[in-house]
Amino acid sequence: MRVTIDGNEAAADVAYRLNELCAIYPITPSSTMAELADEWSSHRRPNVWGTVPTVMEMQSEGGAAGAMHGALQGGALSTTFTASQGLLLMIPNMYKIAGELTSTVFHVAARSIAAQGLSIFGDHSDVMAVRQTGFALLSSASVQEAHDLALVAQAATLRTRVPFVHFFDGFRTSHEINTVELLPDEVLRELVPEQLVREHRLRALTPERPFVRGTAQNPDVYFQARETVNPFYSRTPGIVQSVMDELAAHTGRPYGLVEYAGHDAPEVVVVCMGSGAQTVRETVTHLVGGGARAGALQVRLYRPFPAAELVAALPASVRRVAVLDRTKEPGSNGEPLFLDVLTTLAEAHQRGAIETMPQVIGGRYGLSSKELTPGMVCAVYDELWEEYPRSRFTVGITDDVGGTSLLWDPDLVIEDPAMLRAVFYGIGSDGTVGANKNTIKILGSDPKVHAQAYFVYDSKKSGGLTVSHLRFGPHPIRAPYLVSKAHFVGCHHLGLLEKIDVLASAGDGATLLLNAPQPADEVWDALPRPVQQAIIDKKLTVWAIDADAVAREAGLPGRTNTVLQTCFFAISGVLPRRAAIEKVKAAIRKTYGRRGSEVVRRNEAAVDATIAALHEIPVPAAVSTDREPDPAVPADAPDFVRTVTAAMMAGRGDEIPVSALPVDGTYPSGTTAYEKRRISDLVATWDPDTCIQCGTCSFVCPHSVLRAKYVGEDALTGAPAGFPTAPLNAAGLPDTRYTLQVYAEDCTGCSLCVEACPVSPVGEPHRKAINLEPLEPQLQAQRGNVAFFETLPLAERSRVDFGTVRGTQFLQPLFEFSGACSGCGETPYLKLLTQLFGERATVANATGCSSIYGGNLPTTPWAKNAAGRGPAWSNSLFEDNAEFGLGLRLAADLHTGLARERLRELRDVVGPELADAILDARQVREFELTAQRERVAELLRRLADIGEVGGPAVADLRSVADHLLRRSVWIVGGDGWAYDIGSGGLDHVLASGRDVNVLVLDTEVYSNTGGQSSKATPLAAVAKFASGGKATAKKDLALQAIAYGNVYVARVAMGADPHQTLTAFREAEAYDGPSLIIAYSHCIAHGIEMSKGLDQQYRAVASGHWPLVRYDPTVRARGGNPFQLDSPRPRIPLGDYVYNELRYRMLRSSDPAEAERLLALAQEAVDQRWATYEEMATRPPARYAADARRKG
């Protein structure tokens, strides 16, 4: 059967059908495989032997590997899906599984490993890091191969007893959609006969035939025992090839362990593995067609390395070989595939198997999904034809430091002339990608058409760019690289033309579709000059439609996908127009049928209205404007931002040379401030006459776009006309004006501020003191206002009332304009953290949403103030964040200790009065901290005056003097980290007694990887990996931490009680010991209207799902009850909270009886917990554990 699917589904489909257990954990880009397995299992889809596989989510990949090991020892056919760090966490068990000759296949969407920076994209760094474990490594180069070789791996592991990693390139193959022939169950059963399954079972542990496996061995036998497995590895290549041959007999698709393609008597050969091998093979076909004596060698089995097969496959005429590795081993003599090939050939030459030893060179390509295009492959062949080729090289980048990089022709296109190429530029929420996936399915359903789609996404979670690359043609499409010289370019937002070079991907004579709000006769003049010029130069045909208007009129505001998809079919000529429209409508009925008739009707109406609204735009002979797009960043931005950051922002990051990038992953703070994204047409707009200056809007703003200041009236001299202010309504400051500045270009239009605002203008109950208004009419004025606002002085921190929400609005946020989802529930807490403590904070951030919106290039939101101080931020890993943060604390404590010791030594030198004041300073209140900062500054001045003559003690003290100001160490992460993968570490760090502050941004689900269940997911909620509704209660992390007695614990929800949130943050930070804040964070994965996020927080608290509590060990020490219940008794039923969220409603529709049962249990749990909490709130203090730490 022919289907159009992506690589993940292709692999998972076989893996699922051939296993009994899937132990899973989400990690990009492999998560889809696990999600599919979970969904199939919940649908009771059986494997080929009639069993419905068990799918078990674990707390980490390490846990998954452990469960796998156990299940395999128990005799179950078991598999897992992972990538990158996940695979690394499996390594210890992989040695065990291989050492015990246990049959299994791990399916890996190969991905980069976090080094100088994390990357979710594809290369072979992860699989190369397990090549020594004893697992066989089998590489698929395409979506079809990912399907076929998944079977080969499973059949081979059972025949050889050697465990397999079956891998394919993350994103490039895992996420590429292509037409694939599915393997029927009969073929699977044929290649994996039940006899093999039974043999696997017979090797299991059983008390009926007991034995011991997993012994500890001594020097006498360990070595020999390690050598026992050699015959199994020797046999493996041959067995894999025989399985491939059997598969070919069934399918007509032959595969080789090492496959040669190209000239019969080549002089030069390029060796490659993974999707890049497809590009190499296609390019060599092109070169040979031009007469070149060139060849390509695709390696499919990498471990055990098929040395004999490689020598046999390489034609004897070869004189030079280039080996391409998609990984980097700093400090090695070469990358692994290169070394393997070189060793193999050298040995073959030594023993006379090949007459002439070819010259072998090695190159790196494609790290983190960097493109490998035919032009780049040609560059590699060109290098081989050089008189003196470089022994080591890179291709695809400009390495102006090591001089390793090859030059390539970016314009080379070798694709089938019968193929149609199309590129679509959209933004995240507009449905462009979804529509293109639909288009691919429509076209791919024609048995004569082959189709391919690949999508490039932004690193921003809101308003990010999506670029869809589509190919259609009569022949199989083997082009695993982005489309260039497209025949059709769709620009689904006119504004993108101002930001990126959309037309770079257009071929001459291409069709350009613009979604433009202007009437057709005004569209041309609205285009900036370079775009007009490119249209003229490339002789493009231009069409335009106001898709937003068509969608709006059809009752689908903001959803232009159907309209623009119809345009594509109408003008691309890919199908006859009438037939195409019918197919679009059929697809609509299929896609939206279950979503309701009205949804279908409106989409069909949108299709019908499209053609009339689509207009061809005449292209004049010359440009009609001299308007240039705005520069990506202001001219006065720092050098690095102007040269490097701006290039990344404009989509030209590929052009940045090695020399321009930091050597150790260190980047400047606060670069989001330079990126005015203007992602919302509607922005917050302040009404000074109505405003009561309460600060709530600013407090809840997830994007830090609402800033308040109060200034003397004289400071407003020179303010732009209309600069809004109001008399400050606080007592004691006459002649002072208040202003609330909206950073309009950074506002995402989430409207949380509007929801939170407590006042309305008189007679206008539906308006607030802050409202959403169109950006365009106020854009210029707001730019001027922001510029002026930034010149106004900030409030002195020591004069701000830190204890009130009203006061905090005057504190500068040092976390701003992040790329988080519009209306994010997490970021207001981070912003608050930086307002209160940012000047002296270091932040350890677990991998997840917060590390992505917090640290994904090109621009990052953690900022610094005018004095150059601000939070120092780092992300280590997902699993180790608590430990990482503790390390920062320990280092700070060491250096504080050293500073104090040196200061005591130098007391008389620097002045006893100053030294004593510093050493004895209390540092809790802001004025105390301000005073200490001034003292330390004075100390540093005196130390500088003393200079080097002061000796090593002075130098020492100068290097650590900043630690004399109390440092605020924050450990930040989501619930996936705190409740699951990092749980052990968090527990240990909380038990350490050290002064760290842990902030858990609890979305109750793995948000960053797409909503998988965690142990924070509540009872009755549906999530991925809990599609039948979570059947266990959410872990009470607060109670666990309270049990230690010396941990400050708070559970907060800003939308329910902002003041309690503020109090908790301040108490936690001031507490000299471990603190834990669990913060309710509404999330898109809850299935809510994000503008109602705060209301939902309120309901979470009002229903008793999220009781607000604080546990302060210092209160116990003072004789009080340390447990404070901050929210009133539940006053709405749980159902009134949960059924506002799609994650709960889903179960109610899919399984009403189960939903009812689980809701009743969840309500019971709420009631029980409330009773427990009430009892705790009335306990005598002595019944709580004492803080046993030694004081002083």
Place this chain on the structure above:
Amino acid sequence: MPDLTTHYLGLALRNPVVASASPLSLHLKGVRALADAGVGAIVLYSLFEEEVHREQLRDLQIVEAHEDAFGEALSYFPRQHTPEPGAAHHYLRQIERAVAAVDVPVIASLNGSTPGGWASFAASMESAGAAAIELNIYAVPGDPHTPGRIVEDRHVEILHAVKAAVTVPVAVKLSPHFSSVGEVALRLDQAGADGLVLFNRFLHPDIDPETLSVEPGVALSTPQEARLPRAWIAILHGHVAGSLAATTGVETAEDVAAYLLAGADVVMTASALLRHGVTHATTLVEGLEAWLDRKGFAHIDGVRGRLAVPREADPTAYERAGYVAALERGRATYGSLTGQGG
């Protein structure tokens, strides 16, 4: 004791007092209370087309707004779940529960104005156990250019779609705002309506000068409003094959009797029950019994249509006569209505 049993939409009813769609049947407790109070049948609260559509679109928006936007998370929910909108789900569950809880017929009420998804909802309602479907076609042609015939055709179209989807009887609840109400009623009767419910009450939105806002207007009906439906029932009685149900302005047993005399098969009430409590239904039923006794009727069949417009009479003359008589009574009561201006 007189016999109150009757038939409506082919369903056997213990008496002709029917609880019409209202918030009273939102919860199972209310449904039980209505049955206990003695009503002959219960029309459940209305499932509003707008509500269902709004929920469909909202859920679509919630799911789609974040799909395929970010490389690590191309979706946020398991794929197989495409939830039925909450309102529809609730409604179907309420039908199931109500049918199980009471032994009088439970009629589902579908309120909307477009042909859209009526058919599938109606089929779901039938599967959930509804004894009949009441289509509450509530078209307010806000577009002043919409011709009357289009509005009428839409009623027939909706009725056809629903009739094709279900086997249980279907009643249509009409608005009185047609230029020829009678003709519309006859068209619907011919198109297969098993009954007509006269009339829908037009809930006029109103303007609040205090808050400067448009507020949805909700007011309970009064007995004075019963005259219009009663007149039309009197006219239609004997001209339609299906049942006739009267609604609006039923406050006392005498109001029920008046409707029966005009030709109604059943008499529906919501306002009186909301105003006086569910037990008022008992008052109506017992009052009707007493009235029948007092008037010497052994069975309500003997009452029905007694004061309807005779089949052979000229309805125009009847209306005209009623109008002239009303004017004359008005003059007698209030003085000249026409003379005040001059």
